[in-house]
Amino acid sequence: MKPRSLxxxxxxxxxxxxxxEIWVGSLIQFMKRFGVxxxxxxxxxxxxxQKDLMQVxxxxxxxxxxxxxxxxRQIDEGVKRVYSGRRSEWDGKWRxxxxxFPEALRELRNEVRKELTWTGFGAISNSTWISPNPVEDQVLELMERYQVEEYITLFSSSEVLSHDNESIVNKGWDLQQISTEYERFIQKYDKKFDELSEKAFQNTLTDEECFIERTKIVHEYRKFLFQDPSFPNELLPDYWTGTAARELFWNIHQLISIPAVRFFESLYESAPDLKVEPERNKAVNPFDKIQV
Structure with a gap:
């Protein structure tokens, strides 16, 4: 695991x-569990x-x-994407x-592309990106944050005259490849779920093991945020395995969350002047935090 991503x-x-907020000594102890x-x-x-992502x-x-x-902002968006349910119905609109961008702003253009991919957009040509999801507010916020209003135009349309929806999807995304990656996830964690369930039944599952396994599966599942555009069901192919992968993720998460949080609390040290009541229930079950 890369330290920053972890x-x-x-x-x-x-x-x-x-x-x-966390004492650096506690953070070092947690990351030591993953070979960092x-x-x-x-x-x-x-x-x-230095990149204004953390402060001390x-x-x-x-x-x-x-x-x-x-x-x-990046954490909140990531947590929301991991734990919110897939939008089941499509409003029929393409964003x-x-x-x-001028060539002098090439690096800025690349940053915007990364943000668009993260938001679930797919490129159907070099400078045209499209999404079926209601992401207008996110895009407008992105434009304001990067101050690129003069370089970007956002449209919304309920009709594409030259192509059907399946053709548009195939232009912008490789859903077959994403589904294959989900299948690999399922094959790996099906076995892990059986192992963890057996240990839980035999009462041999330790808090530390639960912490490590929960962190690992969330870390791995987060990677799909950069691949899966979170399409509504209407636009998903019959072979789609993302739904089964999500159910498996949820089952493992629920099985090991309480002891995982217990282990976190055993090593966590906050600043002595931090007078914030821990939200333990939300740490145990972030699914409850996100309104679907």
Whole structure:
């Protein structure tokens, strides 16, 4: 696991429900469970502070880290995407985005492309991106944040005259490949679910093991956020395996969440002046936090 990505997982799954701040010593102990060295943790933190994703408070000789508003925005969006249900019905509208950046703003254009992919857009040509989801507010916020209103135009249309919906989907996304990746996830975690269920039945499942397995499965499932556009059911092919993968993810998550949070609490240390009541129930079951 890459240190930066793992930190996003740990903050999104646990730390945000305990005031959003953690002593660096606790963070090092958690990441040690995944083979990340102390020097790698500190290096990743430094880079994230430099990129305005994390911030530090010093109290005595201890450092406490939290995410900045920019970092928290990414965490909140990721948690929402992981734990919210798929939109079952389509409103019949395509959101169509076009852009034209001067070559001098190539790096900015690349950043916008990454954001569009994250939001679920697919490119049907070099400068035309499309999505069937109601993402207007997210796109308008993106345009304002990057100050690119003069380079981007967003349309909404209920009709594509030259192609049917299946053709548009095939132009913008490789759903077959995404479904294949979901199938690999299922094959891997079907066995893991059986193993964990047997250990739970025999009362041999430790809190630390639950913490490690919950963090791993969330970390791996998060990767689909960069692939799966979260289409409504009407636009999904018959071979789609994403729904089965999500059900498996949910079953494992529910099986091990309580002991996983218990282990987190055993190592977590907040700043002494942090007077925030932990949201333990939400840490145990983030599915309840997201309104579907």
């Amino acid at each position: 930190m996003f997982t740990l903050y999104g799954e646990y730390v945000q429900y305990y005031g959003g 060295s102390e020097s790698s943790v500190r290096g990743a933190i430094l880079r994230m502070v 408070r010093k109290i005595g000789n201890k450092s406490y880290y939290s995410f900045t508003p920019q970092g928290n 169509i985005l076009t852009y034209s």
